[in-house]
Amino acid sequence: MRDQPFFTQQDLDDANFDPHRDLGEPGQFPYTRGIQPTMYRGRLWTMRQYAGMGDAEASNLRYKFLLANGTAGLSVAFDLPTQIGYDSDDPMALGEVGKVGVAIDSIEDMERLFAGIPLDKISTSMTINSTASILLALYVAVARRHNIPLGKLSGTVQNDVLKEYIARGTYIYPVHHALRIVTDMLAWTTTNVPEWNTISISGYHMREAGSTAAQELAFTLANAIAYVQTALDAGMEIDAFAPRLSFFFNAHNDLFEEIAKFRAARRLWAHIMRDRFAAKNPRSWMLRFHTQTAGSTLTAQQPENNIVRTTLQALAAVLGGTQSLHTNGYDEALALPTEEAARIALRTQQILAHESGVAQSIDPLAGSYFLESLTNDIERQVQEYFAQIEAMSGMLKAIERGWVQQEIQNAAYRHQQQVDSGEVVVVGVNRYSQEEDPDIPTQTIDENLERQQVDRVRALRLRRNQQRCQSAIDAVTDAARNGANLMPAILEAVESCATVGEIAGAMRKVFGEYRESVVV
Template sequence: MEEGGGGLATEKEIWEKRHFRGGKNAERQETFRTDSDLSIARVYTPSDLEGMDYAEDLGFPGEYPYTRGIRPNMYRGRFWTMRQYAGFGTAEETNSRFKYLLAQGQTGLSVAFDLVTQIGYDSDDPLAEGEVGKVGVAIDSLADMEVLFAGIPLDKVSTSMTINAPAAVLLAMYVAVAEKRGIGPEKLVGTIQNDILKEYMARGTYIFPPAPSMRLITDVFQYCAQNLPNWNTISISGYHIREAGATAVQEVAFTLADGIAYVQAAIDSGLKVDDFAPRLSFFFGAHADFFEEIAKFRAARRIWAKIMRERFGAVDAKSLMLRFHTQTAGSTLTAQQPEVNTVRVAFQALSAILGGTQSLHTNAWDEALALPTESSALLALRTQQVIAHELGVADSVDPLAGSYLLEKLTNDLEEEVWRKLDKIDELGGAVRAIELGFQQKEIQASAYRYQMEIEQGKKVVVGVNKFAGEETPPQGLWRTDPQVETDQKEKLALLKKGRSAAVVKAHLEQLQRAAAGEENLMPYLMAAVRDYVTLGEICGVLREVFGSYEKDSFVRG
């Protein structure tokens, strides 16, 4: 790729003059750009890759800088984990959906929790009114967690939990469920999202201020390094940043900046980088700009490898590998002509696979309107299975490598990401930049630009601003039964009635003292959940000690 200098560039100029001078071969628009506003040339040649060194910039799969993938044989060894995100209503209902998907060939679980659980309240809290079980499963205590995973072999299935502010508590419950079945923590494989920084900038399901939130995260890092060697202690999420309106460049830059902050916080807490970094994982979205998305995944791997080796001095090869889960883009799904979403999802999933993802969730076609039905969830899973078994795209590692377009996009995207990372460093790091509103303002500006392009017809969304027409509203959409909230409250009341009030009080007092000090909180959380202290009770005590975060101000509980 070092070849092809000035001579080829000159030949390209001659070719363009021959075919495009004087208005010949008119094109659809004056310029072509990606969703991140990167320029797309008419054609690419080796001259666009001058100075690129194969060994330094690409290398072989499974070797630094991991541009071409983190495994030498990638999907030739085994396919990515097909991990469909699911959760609604009660633990019983979600357990049934899990078993259905596993029976249909899903290879990993991914738990969606309701908003009440995500922000650390119990289902009987007045603030929970009307929200219990609506966008995920309601989990108040270990009793619910036991039902959620009933009949599922936790030592044979990997589980991902999309939970952030109270992630340490839900992890404690999961470990306690396994313990009760005689399954040691060393046999558990899975991930907790546990990524609070993106909540402040893009999503909003935070509880505590940044400092104590970071403490909880590093407590999990330390506890898992000692007790759960196969557990991914964090899934640093760009997905929600992208869903809020960020570009591909911003998604990678802000996610990796958060990763830098977590690594530094763990090191500052006394951990050695190679003791925890191999269990860091990431989470990205797969959007519609096909080649930019593939380039995004490749660039992210290369950048992270450089950060870990050059900035943090990591030596373990696993510390340098950016392992990531991907979800197709919920924000691109349309309520108009919703069946077309199946096509969008298929191509987005393909970009994630060609980009080297380790696991994948494909959205159901009806998710712009409701939670997926059993049949729409099955079709989403079948989409992955068709790509895996019928297309042949998994038979060669990084099959698009060497494409002049793809390599140039990977280089351009990497360059733009480094610029944003440098800017965040100048501002004092990811946490300080969030406090200053830097990432939030950038995301808002990108989201506004994207929406204006749709409204002005500059960006086509099929069925929305072009090729629209009369349509019959889809039938049979999933709806939450209002009885779910009543049933969950009744179960919680019975649980509380059957516990020892003195034992619960003792656990909460011990947790309060530990939170006010500097001890690792995980052992206290483990002890509390084993005796069925609830999520809301635990988070209530932590709110008293840590305070609550409300956008730009701290409010003491």
């Protein structure tokens, strides 16, 4: 399509494009033009900056810095041991504690993480998957300690385990057991924390791994279909949980392709939920999504150029109708962002919101011959992928066969070949390079924080009520074995000061661990 120099009404006519059917009005099915009738004229997107480093105190300081500078929601990055269910004193955690996010081992860490931050007034997103049930329970337990009604908690846990097997790798349990945990969380949260999004179905990491825009959308929606079907098979009612499903997409460099991707996503999901799953509640048809600018496009060479890249990507997300947005720091190809880089990233959103004028018009690009043709083309590509996935008996089989992983690897390889040949230009890397790059200050993590975190978790184990704690851990194992909903047992365990690693280990005893298939 990009070989075509310009577009006319004939292109839409050839595609049987019907403005009433395919566009509609903002806030109306199929939501191509946005899920809210007033979009940003009624309320701006949530500026939700992703952060987490070192221990709870260090991350708490960064959150307060971001809140003081105008961020409207928090987004928590956890370190690798927390993500895969190991405590900070586990030999598997050595050298990784607090490095790519905050180390959380217990309810005490979670309380320090949010000290002085009103959980009933701030929306919190947590990028956590295999241990999402435990981290959600910790968040709930902290709220209960402070007598905050659970109905006042709002936020999201990513909890998208399927994309871990595809693109990211922080999985623990075999796929069917991981899906069981997701479904237990859906059921428990729907009743107990009704304003919480229990899953953020994510294409972001697949795009970071090298997928195309169409692959990102197709595989994300196919994962979503698998989650919905699993919940239905467990006896849940579609309209009881579907309104709280949310999505997480990447905003990449190709401005119009990204805008078209977001618009196609809403239209596809609306038809999937209404026509395939027979959802009756219009809120079940609405695709709500968070966007993060593309970390994979950031360059260590001439890193200030990343400010421009991030601005364009953020603009695509806004024009595409995102509900919340994270903008990356310009120095993130080098290290975790400094305060200066985090401030510039946030200011980028604020300038878009308040100075650019793009928030004043609802879906201003609707009706463009080019954009509508591009939206149709992405939708067509996604439908073709759906047909291939259905031919393999669904997404779980496609993942287990390694087909999805191979498709992404092939796309990543093709793109790298284009960069290496110069067909795709990366400014400052394969064109317009310079001999010396400027010396950019980078964020460093205090090496003493790991030892301090190890000492904390060991001290906690010595002073807690051991009988209560062990009984609660055993109850998690029992629930995993007998099929009971896991969340009540996990909540009791975190409140008894059981650690993340102990609770994950209790489930490992029953579920075992996943071993990845080799894709060649």
